[in-house]
Amino acid sequence: MVDTKQRHLPRPTPETLHFWDGTRSGELRLQTCDDCGAVYFPPRPFCPECSNRNVSVFAASGRATLYSYVISNIPAPGLEPPFSVAVVTLEEGPRLMTNIVGCDQTPEALTLDMPLEVTFEAQSDEITLPFFKPAG
């Protein structure tokens, strides 16, 4: 489904590199605060809840539920309409943007709160994107 030549790909920064290293090795990496225990996303080397710099990286379960989405009929680089643009809630709490794959891109197939699991697709040597599919 993915045209790797055209999709707009992330350019990792020093603060996000661990996340993109993780997806390449099949892990969805989150961060947690060593002081207050907050789990947060997107990556940054400090806790947005308490501003503490002592934080740790860990691998998330990859389980999530569908929070909200649209089904775009507008072409986007590397994406053939119709495609879902979705926000999922990870089991660990944080939310992230993704596409729901492995099912029809219809309101009937995409029901809010449906259980999902992460799946990884390499886009280039450097970048592997996390997508979500119906848990099965």
Add this chain to the structure above:
Amino acid sequence: MARGSVAVVGAAETSKMGQITEMSELQLQADAALNAMADAGLTAADIDGIATAGKPPDALAQYLGITPSWLDGTLIGGSSFMLHVRHALSAIETGLCTTVLIVHGESGRSRVEAEGFPEFIGGKLAGQFEVPYGASLPPTMFTIPVLRYLASHGLTPEDMAPVSVIQREWAALNPRATFKDPITVDDVMNARMVAYPFTLLMCCLRTDGGGALILTAADRAKDFPHLPVYVLGTGESAEGPLVSQLEDFTSSKASRLSGKRAFEEAGISHADVDHLMIYDAFAHVPLYGLEDLGFCQPGEAAEFIRNRHTAPGGRLPLNTNGGGLSYMHSGMYGMYAMQESIRQLRGTAPAQVPNANISVAHGVGGMFSVAGTIIFGTESAMQ
């Protein structure tokens, strides 16, 4: 801030609206600015503060021949101009400048030397974590929260349709509106699907245009040609541009905080509001706005609109120019919402609301990322 310490003494839009291929974006700004200066009986020499969004304020100052002692280039999307008003208020009160020109001009349709929708660089957080999934344009960004909103209140996409239908009724009364032909709920629901659940008639226009405001201290305000419109209260807040990280998809935190602050400053209740403008890039935004500003309980805005309380003849006239859905939308619409508030309080609006003395203009910037609220009042609202 002292209630009503600053007034709008000049207000105008560009001479033309819609498709303006003969003007660059910079000239659209200048066209709006010159019209506002003429409205106030001023020239560039009288202006000592300047604010604009999307282009550097110093570039516009130089083009217009203004030598500013105060500049504001706050750019946070469509409600930038509400924030400019709020910042200008404090600048005038504290003596940083005396006469502020706030300008918007955007070649949103014709793209004549236009700045355009911000380019997402891959290294930015949105570029890394949202844009790769196709969340790169407003119809696939601003719209994402709504299915959660609808589901949590037992509503369906059809509950958004009356927003478009009723704003078209207002547009029919406005000769400058882009779209004036009546539409029905069926028309809205059967229009081409842009991004489910949003059909084309639930999405704003793309046009060229601009507008400008001139603000000065209230004690000078009666020296100008038109009835002064006073700034009674203001608010601003932000959550930020990552749609996936908004705290709650059923309500905008930035809107709630901005609105609350503005109402507190103005010292008014919701029953005091005669006229309301809520930024409507898409049909769901007025629903969120009515609830986040406190005019409706959570989940009740759709029924409020369906029951025609915001329609012509209703008790809370909303988006009386036709809004971004039917009047015009150049990209950063907030300026046009305030222009309509000023027209209503001057008594010069095409669809004039009788006895309008207090108007609330609420802007949502980015994709629910920022909000700005300005409460305007007439001389009699100052009593």
